[in-house]
Amino acid sequence: MNKMGGFLLASLIFVGISLLPSLAAAHNVQVFAYVEDGKVYTESYFADGTPVKNGQIKVFNEKNEEILEGKTKEDGTFTFALPQGVNSLRITINAGMGHKSEYILKKDDLQ
Amino acid sequence: MKNIKRAFSVIIVFFFILAGTSIAFAHFGVILPSDDIVTPKDSKTIQLDIKFMHPMEGSYMEMAKPKKFGVLIRGSEVKNLTPKIQAKKTKSPEQQKEFTYWSLSYSIKKPGDYVFFVEPQPYWEPAEDKFIVHYTKVCVNAMGMETGWDAKINLPIEIIPLTRPYGIWTGNVFRGQVLLNGKPAPFIEVEVEYLNPSKGPNKVHPPADPFITQVIKTDANGVFTYAMPKAGWWGFAALADAPWKLKYNGQEKNVEIGGVFWVHTVDMK
Numbered sequence: 503m504n505k506m507g508g509f510l511l512a513s514l515i516f517v518g519i520s521l522l523p524s525l526a527a528a529h530n531v532q533v534f535a536y537v538e539d540g541k542v543y544t545e546s547y548f549a550d551g552t553p554v555k556n557g558q559i560k561v562f563n564e565k566n567e568e569i570l571e572g573k574t575k576e577d578g579t580f581t582f583a584l585p586q587g588v589n590s591l592r593i594t595i596n597a598g599m600g601h602k603s604e605y606i607l608k609k610d611d612l613q
Numbered sequence: 614m615k616n617i618k619r620a621f622s623v624i625i626v627f628f629f630i631l632a633g634t635s636i637a638f639a640h641f642g643v644i645l646p647s648d649d650i651v652t653p654k655d656s657k658t659i660q661l662d663i664k665f666m667h668p669m670e671g672s673y674m675e676m677a678k679p680k681k682f683g684v685l686i687r688g689s690e691v692k693n694l695t696p697k698i699q700a701k702k703t704k705s706p707e708q709q710k711e712f713t714y715w716s717l718s719y720s721i722k723k724p725g726d727y728v729f730f731v732e733p734q735p736y737w738e739p740a741e742d743k744f745i746v747h748y749t750k751v752c753v754n755a756m757g758m759e760t761g762w763d764a765k766i767n768l769p770i771e772i773i774p775l776t777r778p779y780g781i782w783t784g785n786v787f788r789g790q791v792l793l794n795g796k797p798a799p800f801i802e803v804e805v806e807y808l809n810p811s812k813g814p815n816k817v818h819p820p821a822d823p824f825i826t827q828v829i830k831t832d833a834n835g836v837f838t839y840a841m842p843k844a845g846w847w848g849f850a851a852l853a854d855a856p857w858k859l860k861y862n863g864q865e866k867n868v869e870i871g872g873v874f875w876v877h878t879v880d881m882k
Contacts, residue, residue: 530757532653532724532756532757532758534653534723534724534756534758536722536723545723545724547724547757547758549757549758549759550759550760551687551725551758551759551760551761605653606653
């Protein structure tokens with residue numbers, strides 16, 4: 503058990519160390535959104551333009567209530583129908599490894 | 614006889630003044646955006662001014678409506694914006710009359726690098742007995758996606774940045790490769806000028822003419838490097854003789870083609 507625990511700890515440290523460089527080298531994640539023809543288009547990407555794949559998108563209304571969520575596609579996009587009766591939308595992306603960002607669509611942007 | 618001599622010397626002096634100005638004043642095509650790094654919090658609509666001027670002196674030349682003004686988005690999507698540009702007038706404090714430049718407001722729709730470019734009408738410069746055509750570019754980054762700044766427009770002469778052309782500190786070097794007909798242009802001149810404000814603490818007073826236009830040359834691979842000593846806009850103009858001629862009053866004249874790129878530096882503080 504002790505041996506097993508030591509092995510687990512060592513593997514965890516190894517995994518942690520091997521992940522560190524990618525964390526340090528990785529660029530900021532961003533999400534961008536715009537409204538067209540009753541749809542909200544979002545695009546999530548790293549600074550070098552690499553799309554965020556399978557990133558978790560959450561959408562909140564002006565009362566900070568989560569109204570929907572989904573995953574980004576291979577090209578970093580996620581599209582949903584413009585919810586009715588909202589004054590603003592806060593769209594968050596979680597690309598994992600602490601890479602989070604958000605984009606706010608104000609009332610003017612929703613029209 | 615004395616009078617003739619005096620008149621003659623006046624003419625000589627006048628001639629030297631004229632010659633002096635034409636040497637000291639370098640022409641630059643200019644595209645100046647109101648913002649070169651558009652963040653999610655900024656306005657998505659930017660203003661772009663398209664000018665033909667002497668940047669260090671801040672003086673203008675008349676600019677005919679450009680043949681083409683466009684943008685290359687993320688290095689893949691080209692949009693022709695020529696129908697959207699509008700004529701405006703301006704002058705430097707020292708100039709008597711106003712000159713035409715061109716302007717448009719542009720709304721950014723998605724993240725990425727926006728490389729704006731202009732192909733002007735040939736400008737006839739009597740002092741140099743030639744036409745001047747400056748193909749000018751500037752890059753605006755939108756919402757943190759750094760993709761497309763090093764893309765080619767395929768202009769007759771063009772600077773491809775080797776330094777990402779935004780988010781540059783004062784004192785950084787700007788490196789670029791000059792392509793002439795798509796091929797690296799070795800050992801050609803690149804003129805560099807600071808866009809000097811007409812007043813205020815950033816106004817520069819060149820102590821002698823050679824300070825106005827900095828002159829560097831590309832290396833064997835067509836690459837140039839220049840360190841920018843002050844915050845503001847810097848223009849780089851790679852110059853060559855066009856392989857074609859244009860007629861002026863029925864006579865064939867040389868055409869100077871320039872590949873121009875503008876970058877903005879910010880003080881570290």
